[in-house]
Amino acid sequence: xxxxxxxxxxxxxxxxxxxxxxxxxxxREAYASSLIEELKTAxxxxxxxxxxxLLIRQKNQGxxxxxxxxxxxxxxxxxxxxxxxxxxxxAQMDGAWQELVEGIQSLKRV
Amino acid sequence: xxxxxxxxxxxxxxxxxxxxxxxxxxxREAYASSLIEELKTAxxxxxxxxxxxLLIRQKNQGxxxxxxxxxxxxxxxxxxxxxxxxxxxxAQMDGAWQELVEGIQSLKRV
DNA sequence: TTCAATACCTTGTATCACAAAGTACCAAAA
DNA sequence: TTTTGGTACTTTGTGATACAAGGTATTGAA
Numbered sequence: 001x002x003x004x005x006x007x008x009x010x011x012x013x014x015x016x017x018x019x020x021x022x023x024x025x026x027x028r029e030a031y032a033s034s035l036i037e038e039l040k041t042a043x044x045x046x047x048x049x050x051x052x053x054l055l056i057r058q059k060n061q062g063x064x065x066x067x068x069x070x071x072x073x074x075x076x077x078x079x080x081x082x083x084x085x086x087x088x089x090x091a092q093m094d095g096a097w098q099e100l101v102e103g104i105q106s107l108k109r110v
Numbered sequence: 111x112x113x114x115x116x117x118x119x120x121x122x123x124x125x126x127x128x129x130x131x132x133x134x135x136x137x138r139e140a141y142a143s144s145l146i147e148e149l150k151t152a153x154x155x156x157x158x159x160x161x162x163x164l165l166i167r168q169k170n171q172g173x174x175x176x177x178x179x180x181x182x183x184x185x186x187x188x189x190x191x192x193x194x195x196x197x198x199x200x201a202q203m204d205g206a207w208q209e210l211v212e213g214i215q216s217l218k219r220v
Numbered sequence: 221t222t223c224a225a226t227a228c229c230t231t232g233t234a235t236c237a238c239a240a241a242g243t244a245c246c247a248a249a250a
Numbered sequence: 251t252t253t254t255g256g257t258a259c260t261t262t263g264t265g266a267t268a269c270a271a272g273g274t275a276t277t278g279a280a
Contacts (some may be wrong), residue, residue: 106152
């Protein structure tokens with residue numbers, strides 16, 4: 001029941017991960033480990049056990065597709081790509097995110 | 111398994127409710143129904159079954175205290191107030207929120 | 221006394237992030 | 251050839267929490 005800074009950040013991130021994944025894949029295709037890297041540089045620490053099921057969920061929803069690609073450094077990688085449906089969803093989420101930011105700003109005003 | 115706009119918004123809000131409650135109570139004390147009203151005007155629809163347990167959790171963490179006040183319009187109301195610890199937590203959350211917004215902006219940049 | 225409005229609370233369910241452990245592939249060292 | 255280390259994908263169990271739905275209690279007006 002601690003309230004570390006990490007806990008606070010982790011808590012605030014809930015539900016936003018999905019948005020972040022789509023945003024990254026909108027720029028370029030990526031596989032799980034590279035997504036984790038990019039999320040980390042943006043200050044969002046995510047672990048495998050969180051990311052893999054999330055990617056599978058998004059794929060099952062038709063937001064993503066993937067293709068296998070050989071790697072010179074180990075086993076093959078699953079590269080994920082945004083589908084048309086994923087792009088639509090991302091557009092909706094961009095709007096929702098904007099409204100969320102504005103909503104919180106409005107709460108902050110007296 | 112639908113992806114309505116409402117679902118998208120609801121999903122993005124997860125974990126941010128706690129932050130919103132503290133932010134509102136930092137401006138003025140409030141009771142549950144008035145919090146729901148203010149959250150609604152900020153575009154965050156919350157139901158009683160969500161809010162009451164959340165307030166109890168925050169109170170048990172020492173972030174909030176409350177006092178009863180008679181109402182002319184029905185049963186007495188539980189007015190919640192930020193404690194010193196709650197203000198500290200809010201300051202931390204302000205920082206975390208700022209970093210979250212910047213983190214997402216950075217993801218959006220190519 | 222009955223009803224409607226207001227306010228607080230609880231229970232059951234689904235979802236989701238995480239920790240931890242497991243499976244599989246590959247290349248280089250022993 | 252076998253072992254080891256690194257990389258990558260997956261699954262299981264747990265805890266937290268948002269929500270739907272239903273319950274309790276107070277007040278004032280019909």
